[in-house]
Amino acid sequence: MSIHRTAQIDYTANVDETATIGAHCVIGAHVKIGKNCVVDNFVQIESNTTLEEDVTIYEYTHINSHVYINKASIVGSHCYIEQYVRIGENVTIHPFTSIYYGEIGDRVIIGDHANIDGGEIGHDSVIGEFVKVLSDIPPNSKIEDFTIVDDDEDEEEDIIY
Numbered sequence: 195m196s197i198h199r200t201a202q203i204d205y206t207a208n209v210d211e212t213a214t215i216g217a218h219c220v221i222g223a224h225v226k227i228g229k230n231c232v233v234d235n236f237v238q239i240e241s242n243t244t245l246e247e248d249v250t251i252y253e254y255t256h257i258n259s260h261v262y263i264n265k266a267s268i269v270g271s272h273c274y275i276e277q278y279v280r281i282g283e284n285v286t287i288h289p290f291t292s293i294y295y296g297e298i299g300d301r302v303i304i305g306d307h308a309n310i311d312g313g314e315i316g317h318d319s320v321i322g323e324f325v326k327v328l329s330d331i332p333p334n335s336k337i338e339d340f341t342i343v344d345d346d347e348d349e350e351e352d353i354i355y
Contacts, residue, residue, distance in 0.1 A: 198235075210247075222259070234271070252289070264300070282317065299333065 195211040203209060203221040213227045216235035221227070225239050229247040233239070237251050240259040245251070249263050252271035263269070263281045270289035275281075279293050282300035287293070293310040299317035304310070309326045316333030325337050328344040337343060 204241075216253070228265075240277075246283075270306075288323075296327075305339065 195209060195213055197203065197209070197215040198217040200217045201215045201219040201221065203215065204223040204225070206223045207221045207225040207227070209215065209221070209227045210229045210231065212229050213231040215221065215233045216237065218236045219233055220238045222239060222241040224242045226244040227233065228245055228249065231245050231248065232250045234251060234253040236254045239257045242259050243257055243261040245263050246265045248266040250268045251257070252269065254271050255269055255273040257275045258277040260277045261275050261279050264283040266283055267281055267285040269275070269287045270291065272290045273287055274292045276294045279295070280297045282298055282302065284301045285298050287304045288306040290306055291304055291308045295312050296310055297314045299315055299319065301318045302315050302321070304321045305323035305325065307324045308321050311326065312328045313330035315321065315327065315331045316335060318333055319331055319335040321327065321337045322339035322341060324340045326342045328346065331337065331343060
């Protein structure tokens with residue numbers, strides 16, 4: 195186990211002996227960090243969050259409480275993940291992405307600066323850069339860059355300023 199001397203880890207956290215925790219990280223109560231996980235510098239992980247084995251979290255990312263990240267997933271730098279989000283296996287989330295709500299299926303790729311604010315993203319989907327997701331995305335979907343995904347039928351609600 196490699197834990198940087200400036201990392202702050204709650205005494206109830208369970209960090210596997212093969213995990214690496216970078217400088218100035220804050221790991222909250224009852225967090226579980228699995229085998230071979232890498233938590234880069236300046237990452238904050240709040241309480242009751244689980245990182246399964248081989249997960250990598252890059253610098254300046256904030257993961258709220260009760261988040262579950264499955265095996266071999268990667269979360270890029272400067273990301274924000276809100277509470278109760280579930281992320282599947284082998285998911286890649288590129289930098290500056292925010293996930294406020296939802297469930298991400300297995301083998302999903304999410305581009306830079308995406309904003310996931312609802313719904314479920316199906317397995318094997320690719321979400322482009324600067325995409326805003328407000329509803330479900332079926333498996334095997336490809337969402338182009340600079341797209342808003344919203345199946346809300348109330349047109350007035352879909353106005354973006």
